[in-house]
Amino acid sequence: MPRRRISVTGAPEAPLRAALAALRSELGVPEDFPPEVRQAAEQAARDPALPLGDATDIPFFTLDPPGSEDLDQAVHLSRQGTGYRLRYAIADVAAFVVPGGPLDAEAHRRVTTLYFPDERIPLHPAVLSEGAASLLPGQTRPAVLWTTDLDEAGRTLAVDVRRALVRSRARLDYAGVQRDIDAGTAEEPVALLKEVGEARERLETERGGISLHVPEQEIIEYDHAYALRYRAPLPADGWNAQLSLLTGMAAADLMLAHGTGILRTLPAAPDGAVARLRRTAIALHIDWPHHLSYAALVRRLDPYDPHHAAFLQECTTLLRGAGYTVFQGGGLPAHTLHAAVAAPYAHCTAPLRRLADRYASELCLAAVAGQAPPDWVLAALDALPARMAEGTRRAGTVERECVDIVEAALLKDRVGDVFEGCVVDVDEHKPTVGTVQVLTPAVIGRVEGDHLPLGERVSVRLVRADPGTAKILFTVV
Numbered sequence: 001m002p003r004r005r006i007s008v009t010g011a012p013e014a015p016l017r018a019a020l021a022a023l024r025s026e027l028g029v030p031e032d033f034p035p036e037v038r039q040a041a042e043q044a045a046r047d048p049a050l051p052l053g054d055a056t057d058i059p060f061f062t063l064d065p066p067g068s069e070d071l072d073q074a075v076h077l078s079r080q081g082t083g084y085r086l087r088y089a090i091a092d093v094a095a096f097v098v099p100g101g102p103l104d105a106e107a108h109r110r111v112t113t114l115y116f117p118d119e120r121i122p123l124h125p126a127v128l129s130e131g132a133a134s135l136l137p138g139q140t141r142p143a144v145l146w147t148t149d150l151d152e153a154g155r156t157l158a159v160d161v162r163r164a165l166v167r168s169r170a171r172l173d174y175a176g177v178q179r180d181i182d183a184g185t186a187e188e189p190v191a192l193l194k195e196v197g198e199a200r201e202r203l204e205t206e207r208g209g210i211s212l213h214v215p216e217q218e219i220i221e222y223d224h225a226y227a228l229r230y231r232a233p234l235p236a237d238g239w240n241a242q243l244s245l246l247t248g249m250a251a252a253d254l255m256l257a258h259g260t261g262i263l264r265t266l267p268a269a270p271d272g273a274v275a276r277l278r279r280t281a282i283a284l285h286i287d288w289p290h291h292l293s294y295a296a297l298v299r300r301l302d303p304y305d306p307h308h309a310a311f312l313q314e315c316t317t318l319l320r321g322a323g324y325t326v327f328q329g330g331g332l333p334a335h336t337l338h339a340a341v342a343a344p345y346a347h348c349t350a351p352l353r354r355l356a357d358r359y360a361s362e363l364c365l366a367a368v369a370g371q372a373p374p375d376w377v378l379a380a381l382d383a384l385p386a387r388m389a390e391g392t393r394r395a396g397t398v399e400r401e402c403v404d405i406v407e408a409a410l411l412k413d414r415v416g417d418v419f420e421g422c423v424v425d426v427d428e429h430k431p432t433v434g435t436v437q438v439l440t441p442a443v444i445g446r447v448e449g450d451h452l453p454l455g456e457r458v459s460v461r462l463v464r465a466d467p468g469t470a471k472i473l474f475t476v477v
Contacts, residue, residue, distance in 0.1 A: 007117050007118075007216065007217075007218050007219070015409065015412075015467050015468070016219065016226065016405065016406070016409040016467050017118055018467075018468075019405045019408075019409070019467035019468055020116055020117060020118050020402065020405060022468070023116075023398075023401050023402070023405060024116065024121075027394075027397065027398065027401075029114060029121055029398075030110070030121065031121075033106060033125050034102070034106070036102045037102045037103060037106045037125060038125055038127075039102075040098075040101055040102040040103045041096075041103055041124065041125035041127045041128050042127055044096040044097070044098075044103065044128065044132070045096070045127050045128055045131060045132035045133075046132075048095040048096050048132065048133075048142055049094075049095045049096075049142070050095065050142055050165065051092070051095070051142055051162075051163035051164055051165060052163075053145070053162055053163055053164030053165065054164060054165050055087070055089070055143075055145055055164040055165065055166050056140055056165050056166060056167040058076050058087055058166065059076060059169045059189065060074035060075060060076050060087070060089055060135070060166055060167065060168045060169060061074065061075060061076070061137075061168060061169060061170040061171070061172050061189065061190065062074045062075070062135055062137070062168050062170070062171050062172065063075065063172050063173070063174065063177060063193075063236070063240050064171070064172075064173065065173060065174065066173045066175075068171075069126075069129075069130035069131075069134060069136070070113075070122065070129045070130050070134055070352045070353065071091070071134045071135040071136060071168070071171070071352075072090060072091050072134075072135070072349060072350045072351060072352045072353065073088060073089065073090055073091075073135070073243075073244070073349055073350075074088075074089040074135040074143070074166060074168045075087070075088060075089075075189075075193075075240075075243060076189050077188075077189045077190075077192035077193060077196060078188070078189065078192070079188075079192070080149055080150075082151070082152045083149065083150045083151040083152050083157065084149070084150045084154070084192060084195070084196050085147065085148070085149050085150070086146070086147070086148045086149075086150065086196065086243060086246070087145065087146070087147050088145075088146040088147075088148065088243060088247050088349075089135060089143040089144070089145050089146075089164075089166040089168075090143060090144045090145075090146065090247075090348065090349055090351065090357075090361060091133050091134065091135055091141070091143060091144075091351055091352050092133070092141075092142040092143050092144050092163060092351075092361070093124070093128075093133055093351040093352060093357075093358045093361075094358055094361065094362060095133070095142040096128055096132065096133050097124075097358070099374075099376035100376070103124065103125075103128075107123055107124060107355050107358075108355065108380075108387060110123050110355075110391070111123070111354075111355050111387060111388060111390065111391025111392075111394070112353065112354050112355065112391045112392065112394075112395050113129075113352075113353040113354070114394070114395055114398050115395075115398070115399075116398065116402060117219065117402055117406060122352075122353075123352065123353055123354070123355065124352060128352075129352045129353075133352060134352065135166065135168050136168065136171070137168045137169060137170055137171045138167070138168070138169075139167065139168070140165050140166070140167045141165065141166055141167070141168075142163065142164075142165060143163070143164060143165070143166040144161060144162075144163060144361045144364075144365065145161070145162055145163070145164040145166060146159070146160070146161050146247055146250070147159070147160040147161075148160075148246065148247070148250060150196065150199075152199075153199055153202075153203070154196060154199030154200045154202070154203055155203065156246070156249075156250060159250045159253075159254065159368075160368060161254070161361075161364045161365055161367075161368045162365065162368065162369075163365065172190070174233075174234050174236045174237050174240070175234065177190055177193065177236045178234045178235065178236040181193070181194050181236065193236065193239045193240065193243075194235070194236075194239055196239070196242070196243070197235075197236075197238065197239020197240070197242045197243070198239065200239075200242035200243075200245070200246055201238065201239075201242060204242070204245075204342075205299070207342040207343060208295060208342040209295075209340060209341050209342035209343065210294070210295045210298055210340045210342075211238060211241060211242075211245070211340075212298065212312055212315050212316060212319075212340075213232075213233045213237065213238055213303050213312065214233070214303075214312050214313060214315075214316060215231055215232045215233065215303045215309040215312060215313070216231040216233075217229070217313070217406070218231060219406050219409065219410060226409045226410045226412070227410070232303035232304045232309065233303060244349045245341060245345070247348060247349055248264070248341075248345045248346050248347060248348055248349060249341065249343050249344065249345055249346075251346040251348040251360055251364050252336070252343070252344035252345050252346040253344060254363075254364045254367040254368065255346060255360070255363050255364065255367060256332060256336065256344060257367065258363070258366070258367035259327070259328070259329060259330035259331070259332070260327065260328045260329065260330075260363060260366075260367075260373055260378070260381075261326070261327060261346065261360070261363050261367075262324055262325070262326045262346065262356055262359055262360055262363065262381065262384060262385075263324065263325045263326075263327075263333070263336055263338075263344055263345065263346050264322060264323075264324060264338055264345050264346055264347045264356075265322065265323055265324070265325045265333075265335055265336065265337065265338055265345075266319065266321055266322040266323075266337075266338045266339045266340055266341075267321050267335070267339060268339045269294075269318040269321070269339070273317065273318055274294060274318070276317075276424055276425055277294070277314060277315065277317070277318065278455075279422060279423070279424040279425075279437075279454070279455045280311060280314050280422070280424050280437050281297075281311060282422050282455060282457075283421055283422025283424060283436075283437035283438075283439060283457070284307040284308075284310055284311050284437065284439065284442065285307055285439070286301075286307060286308065286311055294318075298312075298315065306442060307439075307442060309442070310442030314437075314444070318340075319340060320396070322338070322392075323385060323388075323389060324347075324356060324384060324385040324388045324389070325385065326381050326382060326384060326385055328378065328381060328382075346360050347360060348360035348361055348364065355384075355387065355388065355391065356384060356388050359377055359380065359381065359384060362374055362377045363377060404471055404472070405467050406467075407443045407444075407445065407465075407472055408465045408466055408467045408469065408471065408472050409465075409467040410441060410443065410465075411441075411443065411462055411465040411472055412465045412466060412467060414462055414465065415462050415463065415464065415465055416461065416462065416463075417461070417462055418459055418460070418461050418462075418477055419438045419439070419440070419459070419460055419461075419462065419474070420438070420439050420440075420457065420458075420459060420460075421436040421437055421438040421439055421447075421457070421458060421459075421460055421474075422436065422437050422439075422455065422456065422457050422458070423435070423436055423447065423452050423453055423454050423455065423456060423458055424436065424437045424444070424454075424455075425454075426452050426454050431452065432448055432449060432450060432452065433446065433447075433448055433452075434446075434447050434448075434449075434452040434454070435447065436458065436460055436474055438460070438474075443472070445471075445472040445473065445474055446471065446472070446473050446474070447460055447473075447474040447475065447476065448473065448474070448475050448476075449475055449476030450476075451476070452476065458476050458477075459476070459477040460474035460475060460476055460477060461474060461475050461477050462474055463475050
C-alpha cells in the first residue's frame with residue numbers, strides 16, 4: 001500500500017536538508033550499521049545459500065523508479081492458453097541472513113527501510129540490499145519464484161512457489177515502459193503488463209478494492225526559496241502494483257489454507273475518518289456527492305490535478321489502522337481482510353525493505369511444499385506483529401515529521417500572508433485548536449482561533465513557518 005513520497009533537492013547545508021538531518025538525530029535513526037553487521041553482510045554476499053532450482057533461462061525484467069538499486073522484484077509475463085502466466089521473482093533475503101545472527105538481529109531492530117525526502121535508511125546493508133541480494137540486471141541471484149496462471153479475465157487459476165536462481169535481463173523504469181506500451185513498440189512480456197494490469201484493476205473494482213495512485217511531492221529549491229511540484233503516477237505504476245497485490249493475495253490464500261501465516265489486515269475506516277476526508281474534499285473544491293462511495297470517488301480523481309493530488313495524499317490517512325495478524329496450528333484469525341484490498345492480503349514482495357516479507361516467503365514455500373515451516377520462522381512469528389507495529393509507527397513518525405518540515409520550508413517566506421482554507425478537524429478537548437486544509441498551496445497545518453467552524457471555509461493568517469521547528473501555525477483572520 002502507498003506511503004507518502006516526498007523528495008527534495010538542494011545542497012546538504014540548505015535549511016531544509018539541515019532540518020531533515022536534525023530530525024534523524026532527534027529520532028535516533030541509525031546512520032550506519034555496526035561493524036559486526038557489516039562484516040556478516042560482506043560474508044553473506046560472498047557465500048549465500050544457493051537454491052537447486054534454475055530459472056535463469058526466463059528473461060525477467062525489473063520495473064522501478066530511475067536510479068533504484070534495491071530491486072526486490074523481477075517480472076516475466078507470457079500468454080498461457082487463453083489467459084496469462086505471471087512469473088514473479090522476489091529477492092531471497094533468507095539466502096543471506098542466518099537466523100539469530102548479526103544481520104537477523106539488526107533487521108529485527110530496524111524492521112523497515114525508512115524514507116526521508118533526502119535519503120533512505122535501509123533495512124539491510126547496501127552490500128546486500130543494493131548488491132548481492134538485489135535483482136540487478138545481468139546478475140544471477142537466488143529468488144523466491146512465484147508462478148501464477150491467470151484466466152482471460154485475470155482471475156487466478158493456479159499458484160506455485162519455489163526457490164530458484166534467476167537472472168534479470170533489463171532494468172526498466174515507469175516512464176520508459178509507458179512510452180513503449182503507448183507507442184506499441186514494447187516486447188510482449190512488457191506489453192502484457194497493460195493487459196494483465198487492466199484486467200486486475202477491473203477485478204479490484206468488482207470486489208470493492210481501492211488502489212491509491214498517490215503522487216510524489218517534490219520540493220524544489222531556487223534562490224533560497226521552495227516550490228511544490230507533484231509527479232503523478234503513470235498507468236504503468238498502477239499495472240505493476242497490481243502484480244504485487246495479486247501475489248500478496250495469493251500468499252494470504254496459501255497461508256490461510258495451510259493454517260499458519262502472517263497477514264496484513266486493515267479494518268474498515270471509522271466514520272469520523274471518512275467525515276474528516278469529506279471536509280478536506282470541500283476545502284480542495286472536490287465534488288463528493290453524498291450518494292457516491294469513497295471507492296468510487298477515488299477512481300474519478302485525476303492525480304495530475306494538484307487539488308486531486310493533495311486529496312489523494314490525505315486519503316492515505318485511512319490506511320493508518322493497518323496491522324499484522326499471525327495464526328498457527330490451523331486456528332484461523334477472526335479478522336482476515338484488508339479493507340482497501342477487499343480480500344485477505346499479505347506483505348511478501350519487498351523483503352529487502354520490510355522484515356515481515358522474509359517470513360511470509362518462508363511460510364508460502366512451506367505451504368506449497370506441504371511441509372512444516374522452519375523452526376526459526378515459528379519461533380519468531382508470535383512476536384512479529386508487535387515488532388512490525390513498532391517499526392511501522394517509527395516510519396509513520398518519520399513521514400509525519402518530514403511532511404511538517406517540508407511544508408514549513410515551503411511557506412517560510414510567506415509568514416503574515418492570508419490564505420483561504422477549510423477547517424477539517426477540531427480538538428474535542430481544546431475547541432480553539434484545530435487543523436486547516438489550505439487551498440493554495442495544498443498544505444495542512446495547525447490553526448488556532450476563538451471560533452473554528454468545522455467543515456467551513458475560513459481565511460487564515462500564517463504566523464509561523466520555520467523548517468527548524470518542523471511546524472506551521474495559522475490563526476483565523
